[in-house]
Amino acid sequence: MAKKTVKKTAKKAAKTNKMVYAFGGGKADGNGKMKELLGGKGANLAEMAGQLKLPVPPGFTITTEVCTHYWNNKKTYPKTLKADVEANLKKVEKLTKKEFGSEKNPLLVSVRSGARASMPGMMETILNIGLTEKTIPGMIAKTQDERFVYDAYRRLIMMYSDVVMEKAAGIEPKDGEGIRKILDGMLGELKKKLGVTDDTQIPAEELKKLCVEFKKTVKKVLGKEFPDEPTEQLWGAIGAVFASWNGKRAIAYRNIENIPHDWGTAVNVQTMVFGNMGETSATGVAFTRNPGNGDSHFYGEYLINAQGEDVVAGIRTPSPMNKWSSNAHSAHLPTLEKTMPKVYKELDAIQKRLEKHFHDMLDIEFTIEHGTLWMLQCRVGKRNGTAAVQMALDMLKERLINKETAVLRVTPHQLGELLLPAIDPKAEAAVKPVAKGLPAGPGGASGKIVFNSDDAIKLQAAGENAILIREETNPEDIEGMRAAAGILTQRGGMTSHAALVARGWGKCCIVGCSELELNPAKKTVTMGGKTYKEGDFLTLNGTKGWVYDGALKMLEAGEGNKNLAAFLKLADSIRTMKVRANADTPEDAANARKFGAEGIGLFRIEHMFYGKNSDAPLFILRKMILAGNEIERQAAVNELFPYMKKSIKETIKAMAPYSVTIRLMDPPLHEFVPTLHAKQLELAKALGIDMKTFQDRAAGLHEVNPMMGHRGIRLGVTYPEITEMQSRAIFEAAAELIKEGIKAVPEVMIPLTCDVNEIVKQKAIIRRVYEEVVAKTKVKKMNFSVGTMIEIPRAAVLAYEVAGEADFFSFGTNDLTQMTFGFSRDDIGSFLPEYLKQGILQADPFQTLDQRGVGMLIEHAVAEGREAKPNLKIGICGEHGGDPESVEFCHREGFTYVSCSAFRVPIARLAAAQAAAKEALAKKSK
Known part of the structure; x- marks a missing residue:
């Protein structure tokens, strides 16, 4: 007998007593190899701050083991965690020369999730923690910008009431009735009343009044006061991030991506830096290479006078980083390279260092505060199959990676994207697009229009292709996005939620299609002078960003990709x-x-x-x-x-x-006995037997379990x-x-x-x-x-x-x-x-x-x-x-x-x- 062996399928991280890891000021307790303990975000923040000495706002990471403890112990924390958090908060105060909760020199922090594997938008983030009625005067005195401070406060109220007070409390409002949607509606009404289109155009006094109304609404809808105490806000936010690990959308995403449910998330508490402090401030998301096609040039988008959530949410059309990032929707907008040349040069040098250090294409988030660059995050960037293959071959040629690593850089799923259907060029050449957007996801998709996730799921279950049309997707749409053959959004850039998720899945997707006139209530969309209703057919070219009327002919999978053969030849050599x-x-x-x-x-x-x-x-x-x-x-x-x-x-x-x-x-013999009487008669005649004999022989072939039979x-x-x-x-x-x-x-x-x-x-x-x-x-x-x-x-x-x-x-x-x-x-x-x-x-x-x-x-x-x-x-x-x-x-x-x-x-x-x-x-x- 062969020796019996048992293989373990998973290896658990070694337990440690240390629960909080600090970073900032050129030092870090952790490093980039500690993803199991610090999560991807925390490990890379530690690497950037400590090993690379990059300008990272100081902060600390609470480990994934605390998340596991939280869920295994009825949502409670280890006894020493509070003291550890307080001690690390003191380190941040020392580095920033600010004090959390101070009325004169307040420190504000963000609280973000960070699992081992990237889960974009699936868990929670809360910004501006520490801003209260008592700390507001000190912030105004320090910044000399009352409008900015009250804008930050209204953002905190909106995020905290949604993430901490509603979701973390397990409140599940009906569609359209959530606290965030109610507050968004109030903000929209105010802009309409003032005749402005942008949040930055709302005067300070109006924002101040809006914050008062927001807090009244929160109390009325949720039955609790918005917490106006910094420490309560901090612990509420930490708990909300841990709670979001088992949120509906996070679980759905992990099921789709095969991410283990017992990993848990880390929590990153980091000093706030502000991209919304005027024309010398900005925020952006960039990639060391183009995640859509694999082009080796620095690629990204930014917004002047904005916070990070504004870029991802697609509220405003983002501007391109440089000429390589420009597209039909942003070509008229100034690049960061021209607007802030000194900052751009610094950022460009950093992204080159990061790619050389990590030997991979990276997704980076940054903020510019009054002309000073801060690095908020870097992680291995999601890319579609076309880009993954291109990058693997290019990085091999550049000797950035070896051939074994190059082969491992493309997942089987990504390779499958190169075998995805595409629109037949002849059919495409014969028609004109009815709308154009940004090419966020590869390949082609044809199907029936739907306007919400539930309908996309139903259509998929019926064996039909759905084209999901949304103003902009959000994490609640995750299951519908997965079910749809293609996604089309009215708003958002190449770093919007829809683009990030679709790119990770290799899903055909077009974003920022501003020509769309959506009426979700009536389930109609107008483009190219024609109104389409639910169930009508559209075809998307996710590689070019073009939308076509009707169902165009599709090509067989895998035709025409120039890199597929070269990459598979590389794989075959190994x-x-x-x-x-x-x-x-x-x-x-x-x-x-x-x-x-x-x-x-x-x-x-x-x-x-x-x-x-x-x-x-x-x-x-x-x-x-x-x-x-x-x-x-x-x-x-x-x-x-x-x-x-x-x-x-x-x-x-x-x-x-x-x-x-x-x-x-x-x-299985019984499967070949004809069931139609006419066929039975024909066969009986050919055998020279009567129907009684035929039926007796057929009955003799019947088996109780034919799959284990004759x-x-x-x-x-x-x-x-x-x-x-x-x-x-x-x-x-x-x-x-x-x-x-x-x-x-x-x-x-x-x-x-x-x-x-x-x-x-x-x-x-x-x-x-x-x-x-x-x-x-x-x-x-x-x-x-x-x-x-x-x-x-x-x-x-x-x-x-x-x-x-x-x-x-x-x-x-x-x-x-x-x-x-x-x-x-x-x-x-x-x-x-x-x-x-x-x-x-x-x-x-x-x-x-x-x-x-x-x-x-x-x-x-x-x-x-x-x-x-x-x-x-x-x-x-x-x-x-x-x-x-x-x-x-x-x-x-x-x-x-x-x-x-x-x-x-x-x-x-x-x-x-x-x-x-x-x-x-x-x-x-x-």
Whole structure:
């Protein structure tokens, strides 16, 4: 027996007593490698402040372990946390020469989330903490700007009442009735009354009155006073961030992105710096390279006299950082490079240092306060598939990264984006766009218009494509955005919420389409002089930002991307495991070759009866199944032979010179009995029997559990003439191809094996037929092999015996999973969703290989098989062969190849390369 091994799927971070880590003033307690403890944001703030000595506003990070404690202990904190926070707040006060809660020289802070993995907009941020009626006079005296101070106060009231008082308290108002929407409405009414369009145009006195009205409204709607005490605000905000980890939208995002729910978030408390202090102040978001197309120039947007939330919210059209960031909507606006050349030069130098230091494209947030630059954040930037591939190849050429890292820089999902549908150029050239926006997400999408997330979800459930149109998306739209085929927004720039999320998902998305005239209440939108209603069709070109009327013709996935072939060539140079395709026709084989398949790992003979032109062979197969004796059956077998030989020959030819694994017939017999009376009569006549006899024979084929019944190798054992006919078709097809000068490498696969003696009996037939064909055709030698599909647990357990007679193993993980779990893959819909929801299972075992159970059987079978036969060829041909996580498992277990559907071959090639790259990098690091 092979040695039993248990692999741990997750490694928990080591516990530490330290709960708060300070940064600022050129020093930091933590560093960039501490993402598990400090979260991505906190770790990178520490790295920027400490290692790189960048201008980072001082602050501190409360660790992810505190979040775990908070949720495991009824939303309470460790006993010493309060004292630790107070001590670190004192450090910030010393560095800033300000005092939290001071009436004369107040320190204001922001409180932000920061998980290990980026979750843009999914958790909470509260700005201007510490601003109260008592500290306002001191702020006015320090800034000499009353309007700015009251604008900051109204922002605090709006954010705090929404995030802390409403959401964290678990209040779930009806749509349109939340406190934030009510306060937004009051702000909008004030602007309307004053005849202004921008918040910055509201006078100080009016803002002061508005703050009073805001606080009255908060008390009336939420039944509690807005807290006007700095420490209460701080702890309320910290609690709200921890609470937001398990908010509805955060959970939904983690489910979509497969982020573990037990990671928790860190909390970052940081000194406020202000981009809304006049024309010499600004705030912005930038990327060290273009996240939309991978261009290597510095790219970003900024707003003069604004806070960070204004850039992301898309309230005003942001200005470009430089000429490389300019687009149709912002070309007329001044760049930061021209407006503040000294600051831009400093920022440009910093972004170059950051990219060189982190060896990746980074997303950075910055604030300029009275001409002084402050770095608020840096993190690995989200990018779409086109950009990811471009950046990986460029950074490899620039020697910023090695080839293993380059391959790991593109996720299988991102590579899949390059295989996404696109609009047919001919169809696109024939029409004009009805509107233009900013190209925020790749590819093309065509579908029916919807105006809210619920309708997008419903349309997806009905099997239809939705185009979700919103004024601007917000985190509450997360599930609808995921369900939609494409997203179109009226407002927002390339760093807006919709753009960031869509880019991370590779979702077709157009933002900032200001030509839209939306009427969400009536569910209509007007553009290009035409009004569209819910259910009308639109087509989006997310690569160009163009919107078209109607449903345009779409191209097949993957056509025309210049970098795809180069990147996959790079991946192929690293991987050690072959990638084959599951293909049942010559057309499938040709497609598989186009996607880079190195052979066929599963050719299912009986699938020739499912496609076009299958009426004649299907009728003959039915005659064979319903034959009442050996003579009738042999006649049907002989009649079926030429069809089978033709199909096999054409497929081997299409895949030459690669191997083709041909699985002997495995049809559940009952599925091939006709149900239509006319077809039954026709078949009875062909068999020369009456309907009573026909019905008796059909009834005899009925099985209580046909998936475990008379199929696979059992068919060949009971009717050896069927195995003989299939073997003859395979070898004659191969012999004819060899005579034509075409390399033919057939691999005969015996399905559903449970005992080595089945293989012994079937191999005797196969070998005899081979010798007869060689003698008949005078072909000197044929390169062929006989193996088995391991899909029954008993065969896996007895792999040592089986390998003695098999030239190869191919794991049929669909059935192996089904039989190991005792789940019927056709009937899991009634209970599996609940298993996943309750966490009983972490993933659908028919989508991602169950490594703990099924994987252990495979591991045992591989070890036993190779002990019996060291050079045993091993593959996988179940659907798991195209799942990246499962492919990595196969690499780790030393498989020769994986096989999957043709369209998943590029994904499997990348996954196999990434598995090899991880292994290589791990060896280098030792």
